[in-house]
Amino acid sequence: MKPSNALCLLSSTASAFVLPHTTPNCTSFATSVALGSFNATFLNATYYSADALNVSAVFNSVSFCEVYASISYGTGNDSLVFALWLPETLQYEGRFMAVGNGGMAGTIDYTNMLTQLNSGIGFCVAGGNAGHLASANNDGEGVYIPYLHDRAQITAWYHDAISLFTPAAKALAATYYGKAARYAYYDGCSTGGAQGFALAQYHPELFAGIVARSPGGWYSHLALSFLWNAQHTNKSSTNLTQAILNFTTAAVLDACDTLDGVQDRLIEDPLRCDFDIGSLACSESYGSALSNDTVNDTVECLTADQIEATKAIYAGPSRSDNGSNLYPGFSFGSEIEWLLQEGVLAEALSVPILQNLVYNNLSYDSNDFDWASDVADVDIKAGTLIDEISPDLSAFRDQGGKMLITQGWADPLNAATWTIDRLEQFQDIFGGDVSEFFNLFMVPGGGHCGAASYYPGVPATYHTVSKLVQWVERGEKPDELLSSNPPDGSTTTRKLCAWPATARYVSGDVDDWNSYICE
Numbered sequence: 001m002k003p004s005n006a007l008c009l010l011s012s013t014a015s016a017f018v019l020p021h022t023t024p025n026c027t028s029f030a031t032s033v034a035l036g037s038f039n040a041t042f043l044n045a046t047y048y049s050a051d052a053l054n055v056s057a058v059f060n061s062v063s064f065c066e067v068y069a070s071i072s073y074g075t076g077n078d079s080l081v082f083a084l085w086l087p088e089t090l091q092y093e094g095r096f097m098a099v100g101n102g103g104m105a106g107t108i109d110y111t112n113m114l115t116q117l118n119s120g121i122g123f124c125v126a127g128g129n130a131g132h133l134a135s136a137n138n139d140g141e142g143v144y145i146p147y148l149h150d151r152a153q154i155t156a157w158y159h160d161a162i163s164l165f166t167p168a169a170k171a172l173a174a175t176y177y178g179k180a181a182r183y184a185y186y187d188g189c190s191t192g193g194a195q196g197f198a199l200a201q202y203h204p205e206l207f208a209g210i211v212a213r214s215p216g217g218w219y220s221h222l223a224l225s226f227l228w229n230a231q232h233t234n235k236s237s238t239n240l241t242q243a244i245l246n247f248t249t250a251a252v253l254d255a256c257d258t259l260d261g262v263q264d265r266l267i268e269d270p271l272r273c274d275f276d277i278g279s280l281a282c283s284e285s286y287g288s289a290l291s292n293d294t295v296n297d298t299v300e301c302l303t304a305d306q307i308e309a310t311k312a313i314y315a316g317p318s319r320s321d322n323g324s325n326l327y328p329g330f331s332f333g334s335e336i337e338w339l340l341q342e343g344v345l346a347e348a349l350s351v352p353i354l355q356n357l358v359y360n361n362l363s364y365d366s367n368d369f370d371w372a373s374d375v376a377d378v379d380i381k382a383g384t385l386i387d388e389i390s391p392d393l394s395a396f397r398d399q400g401g402k403m404l405i406t407q408g409w410a411d412p413l414n415a416a417t418w419t420i421d422r423l424e425q426f427q428d429i430f431g432g433d434v435s436e437f438f439n440l441f442m443v444p445g446g447g448h449c450g451a452a453s454y455y456p457g458v459p460a461t462y463h464t465v466s467k468l469v470q471w472v473e474r475g476e477k478p479d480e481l482l483s484s485n486p487p488d489g490s491t492t493t494r495k496l497c498a499w500p501a502t503a504r505y506v507s508g509d510v511d512d513w514n515s516y517i518c519e
């Protein structure tokens, strides 16, 4: 089905949604809502006609009323700010949508709010700043980060970021339209993906449908994986330069590209790729100069230290005492963007979390981290406050909640297979198939929240939200998803399949999603 057809179907179902009155005055209606019972305070309201708002050169296709309010939480002096966009009644189909945050949060994701407002699905859209200001993020070594010292602000970062403002936002929308929304949806990526898992685990009653993309759900151990990858590449002999990463990715693609029957410099299922990194080892007689890309940009083989470093990143962090794995490693075909893993992410996230949240010691040296005895410190001090890893989402499932996950195989931030591990945990606890409430779509050549820079031909818009709405409102389980709009501007479309199914080429144009089936 083409996306336009999908939207048509949705709108025709929704045309039965009739509002009892014309919308009230945007700038004054909110003062009539008893926001105090939600610990909320009205801030301001502004009416935008179509094309009046410009977010990174994208304009609002429908006119809407914007309301800002704040929520006081914690001991009462913590504050979360949220925005609510209320389109005209003709463009509203009784659907409430909340969007999540990125990274350390502290800002409202207006870009995603605009995507949802413009989607044609008939949403009113809310988004918040997760309870602190971005000016309190201060990433870097030895820097005091205020919000990581305030328990309520830490839990507002992930666990309560969305739940704190959702009841007040729903109440404002109900007053504006004279009727409560019929369905509530959520969409978020990265930190926002983790916030989606937090909603299902901690606030299962708030949303009927959740899209969680590239979720950083086991955040405390994701931070450990950044540290692990940095420590394994921090010497000149273990440094995996861009030229080496390019060389490795090219070799992996040479070995595994055509396993799926299509030669497209893309691996459909990296788990089926049986690549041996040892096959790239320099022979002893070869001469080290040829593997030294500082001499010449041409890399022809990897030294033993470079192979060990690469293996460490494929494997992911493990305990030094008994070898048990602490977070998954990276997948074949993702190597080319690993530079981020070689210190940048550790400095921006792992070190600040260790120094502020875990050890409350700004002089703490992360090279002292003991990969056996110190893991418990991370679990107790950070994990309990920022992770969303319960294998039991029965409260969410039992009331009919639906979760749709996307994860790029070439995501350079969070290891792709964490989402597969989660799916398998749910299958274990619920005794088999969980596709009635949880479906995961792995994206070959997909990056973090969209395109991976090395795969510009891979469609980077995943048609998740319209599919989720059909699933929630019409019970149509999503077995496959359309992806479109690759960064290279081509018209390529691809079929994404509910894991463990993958797309198999049948016949026709290899760049048309209709030429594939999920199996």
Ligand SMILES: *[C@@H]1O[C@H](CO)[C@@H](O)[C@H](O)[C@H]1NC(C)=O
Pocket: 025, 026, 027, 028
């Ligand atoms: C809406 O209310 C504001 C404030 O009370 C007032 O200034 C404005 O004129 C009203 N707008 C309309 C269209 O009635």
Ligand SMILES: *[C@@H]1O[C@H](CO)[C@@H](O)[C@H](O)[C@H]1NC(C)=O
Pocket: 037, 038, 039, 072, 073, 074, 075, 076
């Ligand atoms: C309002 O804040 C108080 C104090 O923090 C809290 O106990 C109460 O549950 C909050 N109410 C709502 C509706 O969130």
Ligand SMILES: *[C@@H]1O[C@H](CO)[C@@H](O)[C@H](O)[C@H]1NC(C)=O
Pocket: 043, 044, 045, 046, 068, 081
């Ligand atoms: C409304 O409040 C928000 C949040 O404090 C602020 O960012 C925005 O500038 C305000 N808008 C107006 C029109 O005052």
Ligand SMILES: *[C@@H]1O[C@H](CO)[C@@H](O)[C@H](O)[C@H]1NC(C)=O
Pocket: 054, 055, 056, 057, 058
């Ligand atoms: C819209 O915003 C972008 C920056 O985000 C700016 O470059 C562009 O000029 C703006 N367009 C208009 C018409 O104001």
Ligand SMILES: *[C@@H]1O[C@H](CO)[C@@H](O)[C@H](O)[C@H]1NC(C)=O
Pocket: 075, 077, 078
């Ligand atoms: C918040 O209030 C508590 C107790 O009222 C106080 O101890 C704390 O310092 C305050 N925090 C901030 C950031 O103002």
Ligand SMILES: *[C@@H]1O[C@H](CO)[C@@H](O)[C@H](O)[C@H]1NC(C)=O
Pocket: 233, 234, 235, 236, 237, 239, 240, 241
């Ligand atoms: C790794 O190589 C890059 C690029 O040549 C360089 O900037 C960086 O300092 C090197 N890092 C180490 C630890 O040698």
Ligand SMILES: *[C@@H]1O[C@H](CO)[C@@H](O)[C@H](O)[C@H]1NC(C)=O
Pocket: 242, 243, 246, 297, 454
């Ligand atoms: C690595 O590959 C990318 C993408 O093909 C290319 O743009 C870049 O120049 C290459 N870098 C090196 C150092 O070979």
Ligand SMILES: *[C@@H]1O[C@H](CO)[C@@H](O)[C@H](O)[C@H]1NC(C)=O
Pocket: 288, 289, 292, 294, 295
């Ligand atoms: C790599 O190149 C650098 C710069 O020319 C040189 O100093 C170093 O000795 C070389 N390393 C090896 C292993 O050949």
Ligand SMILES: *[C@@H]1O[C@H](CO)[C@@H](O)[C@H](O)[C@H]1NC(C)=O
Pocket: 289, 290, 295, 296, 297, 298
């Ligand atoms: C440098 O690269 C060229 C190809 O561009 C290759 O022929 C040559 O052998 C390389 N030399 C060294 C020392 O790596």
Ligand SMILES: *[C@@H]1O[C@H](CO)[C@@H](O)[C@H](O)[C@H]1NC(C)=O
Pocket: 319, 322, 323, 324
């Ligand atoms: C390794 O040790 C940890 C901590 O004691 C324990 O939780 C885990 O089960 C152990 N794993 C193995 C494989 O022994």
Ligand SMILES: *[C@@H]1O[C@H](CO)[C@@H](O)[C@H](O)[C@H]1NC(C)=O
Pocket: 361, 362, 363, 364, 365, 368
């Ligand atoms: C803080 O960390 C440093 C470096 O790891 C250590 O030497 C120092 O003892 C720690 N301070 C406290 C109070 O634990």
Ligand SMILES: *[C@@H]1O[C@H](CO)[C@@H](O)[C@H](O)[C@H]1NC(C)=O
Pocket: 230, 231, 232, 234, 235, 366, 367, 368
């Ligand atoms: C690299 O990390 C290891 C493990 O933490 C540490 O012992 C070593 O000092 C680090 N090396 C450099 C050059 O930073």
